[in-house]
Amino acid sequence: MPLQTTTDAAELPSHDQVSDPGIRHFATKRYRDSLTKEDCLEMFRQLYLARYFDVRLIKEKKRGRLRGTLYSSHNQEAILVGSLFGLRSTDWISPIHRDMPAFFLKDAKFQWAELDRMGLSIQQVCSQVWGRVDSPGRARDNWSHIGSKEKRIIHSTSMLAGTIPVAAGVVYADRMNGGDAVVVTYNGEGSTAQGVFHEAVNFAAVHKLPVVTIIENNQWAYGTPVRLGCATPDVADRAKGFGIPGYIADGQDVFDVYDKVMSAVEFARSGQGPSIVECKTFRAYGHGDHDDDRANKYRDPAEIEHGRLRDPIAVCRQSLLDLGYISAEEAEMFIAEGKNASEATNEDFPPEVVDYLNSGIEFALASPQPEAEEGGMWVFKESK
Amino acid sequence: MAAIASAPVQTKKNYLTALKEAISEEMAANGDMVCLGEDIGQLGGAFGVTEGLQDSFGTQRVIDMPIAEAAIIGASVGLALNGKTVMAEMQFIDFITCGFDQIVNMMATYHYRTAGEVNLPVVVRGPAGAYGGGALYHSQMNEAWFCNSPGLRVVCPSTPYDAKGLLKAALRDGNPCIFFEIKELYRRSEIAEILPEDDYIVPLGKAAVRREGTDVTLVSYGQNVYHCLQAATELEKLGVSAEVIDIRSLVPLDEETIFASLAKTNRIIVVNEAPMTCGFAGEIVSRVTTKAFDLLDAPPVRITRLDTPVPWVKPLELFVLPSVERIVQSALQTVRY
Ligand SMILES: Cc1ncc(C[n+]2csc(CCOP(=O)(O)OP(=O)(O)O)c2C)c(N)n1
Numbered sequence A: 001m002p003l004q005t006t007t008d009a010a011e012l013p014s015h016d017q018v019s020d021p022g023i024r025h026f027a028t029k030r031y032r033d034s035l036t037k038e039d040c041l042e043m044f045r046q047l048y049l050a051r052y053f054d055v056r057l058i059k060e061k062k063r064g065r066l067r068g069t070l071y072s073s074h075n076q077e078a079i080l081v082g083s084l085f086g087l088r089s090t091d092w093i094s095p096i097h098r099d100m101p102a103f104f105l106k107d108a109k110f111q112w113a114e115l116d117r118m119g120l121s122i123q124q125v126c127s128q129v130w131g132r133v134d135s136p137g138r139a140r141d142n143w144s145h146i147g148s149k150e151k152r153i154i155h156s157t158s159m160l161a162g163t164i165p166v167a168a169g170v171v172y173a174d175r176m177n178g179g180d181a182v183v184v185t186y187n188g189e190g191s192t193a194q195g196v197f198h199e200a201v202n203f204a205a206v207h208k209l210p211v212v213t214i215i216e217n218n219q220w221a222y223g224t225p226v227r228l229g230c231a232t233p234d235v236a237d238r239a240k241g242f243g244i245p246g247y248i249a250d251g252q253d254v255f256d257v258y259d260k261v262m263s264a265v266e267f268a269r270s271g272q273g274p275s276i277v278e279c280k281t282f283r284a285y286g287h288g289d290h291d292d293d294r295a296n297k298y299r300d301p302a303e304i305e306h307g308r309l310r311d312p313i314a315v316c317r318q319s320l321l322d323l324g325y326i327s328a329e330e331a332e333m334f335i336a337e338g339k340n341a342s343e344a345t346n347e348d349f350p351p352e353v354v355d356y357l358n359s360g361i362e363f364a365l366a367s368p369q370p371e372a373e374e375g376g377m378w379v380f381k382e383s384k
Numbered sequence B: 001m002a003a004i005a006s007a008p009v010q011t012k013k014n015y016l017t018a019l020k021e022a023i024s025e026e027m028a029a030n031g032d033m034v035c036l037g038e039d040i041g042q043l044g045g046a047f048g049v050t051e052g053l054q055d056s057f058g059t060q061r062v063i064d065m066p067i068a069e070a071a072i073i074g075a076s077v078g079l080a081l082n083g084k085t086v087m088a089e090m091q092f093i094d095f096i097t098c099g100f101d102q103i104v105n106m107m108a109t110y111h112y113r114t115a116g117e118v119n120l121p122v123v124v125r126g127p128a129g130a131y132g133g134g135a136l137y138h139s140q141m142n143e144a145w146f147c148n149s150p151g152l153r154v155v156c157p158s159t160p161y162d163a164k165g166l167l168k169a170a171l172r173d174g175n176p177c178i179f180f181e182i183k184e185l186y187r188r189s190e191i192a193e194i195l196p197e198d199d200y201i202v203p204l205g206k207a208a209v210r211r212e213g214t215d216v217t218l219v220s221y222g223q224n225v226y227h228c229l230q231a232a233t234e235l236e237k238l239g240v241s242a243e244v245i246d247i248r249s250l251v252p253l254d255e256e257t258i259f260a261s262l263a264k265t266n267r268i269i270v271v272n273e274a275p276m277t278c279g280f281a282g283e284i285v286s287r288v289t290t291k292a293f294d295l296l297d298a299p300p301v302r303i304t305r306l307d308t309p310v311p312w313v314k315p316l317e318l319f320v321l322p323s324v325e326r327i328v329q330s331a332l333q334t335v336r337y
């Protein structure tokens, strides 16, 4: 039975509304129709996993156990889960500050704990967050500034949109090598104002490179609202200037994100070139945890309430209920939505989710800090 | 003088407040001044340097910019070309790289290539410096790139008094300026001080002697000034008298104050937290050796960051950066030379 779509514009909150339906003139298929029941339940579990990771880190930070700024992905998890789920293990991704769960969700389908899969292990990600030597980058740079050439994850810097040209280069090389990999890059709507964003997408368009650029439009770039960063009604409109498709997805609905991203991915894989997928969502907290108090001043409480109304976990659960994939009883089991990190407890999450993260944290805490001397190493490749 | 008895109690102000006052006082005094940057309006800046500014001066003069450093700097040039004075904020000085071309090719050269027709009163300012766990892209001191681009003033205050006075001087100077603020000093309460009630500036190109001494001269700027002062205290216990000079402005550089000190001590150590190769410490040492060679009784010393980025985790970060300990050890070696 096909999944119900929840993305009719009329259902979306007003500020999320698709103002130019013409932007969607590129066919998007209902890829969700080929998802199995198990696939759908797995995506649901992954939403819990992404949320729990965020909740738990906020708790750990509040207890003073972590250093560095925490950029919450709360309320934006459907974008990560929905975009990663349909990728092949040979595909590349390029996550940034708000996408921490992407590092372990990549290629995680039904095999979270499998160390050979093409994503980082939860042990590696926790070691990075805790600044330990078992981080893939040996904790030389902070938080999301990690990656893995082996696992096909591009290592970002802080400079927003800076990895898009790198992504283009990666898939150009892949094509030279006869591969059919696609790269999915993640950026906030604010970052689309960077010159390098336009330089890179244009290059990819000219050469029809398989670069899928996801724009997480959470309405805010730090303290600046989207209307001061972008003059087009939809950020996806930027695609028109490059002559490429611009898709718009309901970022709260994991299945809609899946449809749109898969459309873009297949378009790219078949050699037709890059595209932009704007996912409409809302930033749940402050820009980073340092900004939570101020964000309550520069954002209207009504706007925050409205923006958090359609929690991706609740939206997904409703789809599963409608499909008959879960019973009403099962639906009641874990109510994580609508709860801030301070309110949520372990009981709000499936036990396998809690166990999985615990295994990562335990590993990280047993991993040592790197030795001070490492600060002086790896400036150059040592010549043999 | 008699008025002092009845003067209201003045409160000490921190480095951040000093900057804030400089900007708002200049904005009030100069109706042709404009501020632009990311999140500087509604939010009041990532660190709060422009808090309340948009409320006071409106959205036309205090512009929340898209995340586009090249546009921020290029637009500043255009505003200045057409008669405005501009304060442009970089959210972190590290992100200045995204506007690099507009700075070094467009802005820095403007006066030169127009044979003096155009001058650009633009101050590009932003939080800089390491020691805070900010990692590779929130810790940089990239002043050397700009010192190597003729046409730019380069300034770096270490005290609240200087922060206010230098920023005002830079805004009135009429030349483009890259203004390095030390974010670790923004709210450091030990350095808070009472600021003059009246308008004042600290002239560009004038160093400050922070501590007098006779055996060795420690030259620095920014956060490392405090490492030098602490080292001087340690050295005093060991019977070595160190003079500490805070150059405050790199371009123009006050050579006289450095040479005058060297005439007393005949020994010099320069400390900066940027990497060594082609860093500003090297520039100072080279001026000393080429212009004041006869004053030297020992080889000049540079204490800098290793030639590495700034890593995140604390032991690594401290490993690559100058420390009080390293300054003390070098000073002891230098005086024994
Ligand atoms: C080139 C550059 N300029 C400024 C910043 C500082 N900065 C970090 S995140 C951010 C806001 C990003 O907004 P958006 O792209 O919408 O992503 P979001 O944080 O909302 O997910 C800013 C201004 C930066 N990291 N890089």
Ligand SMILES: [Mg+2]
Pocket (backbone or CB within 6 Å): A188, A189, A190, A216, A217, A218, A219, A220, A221, A222
């Ligand atoms: Mg955003």
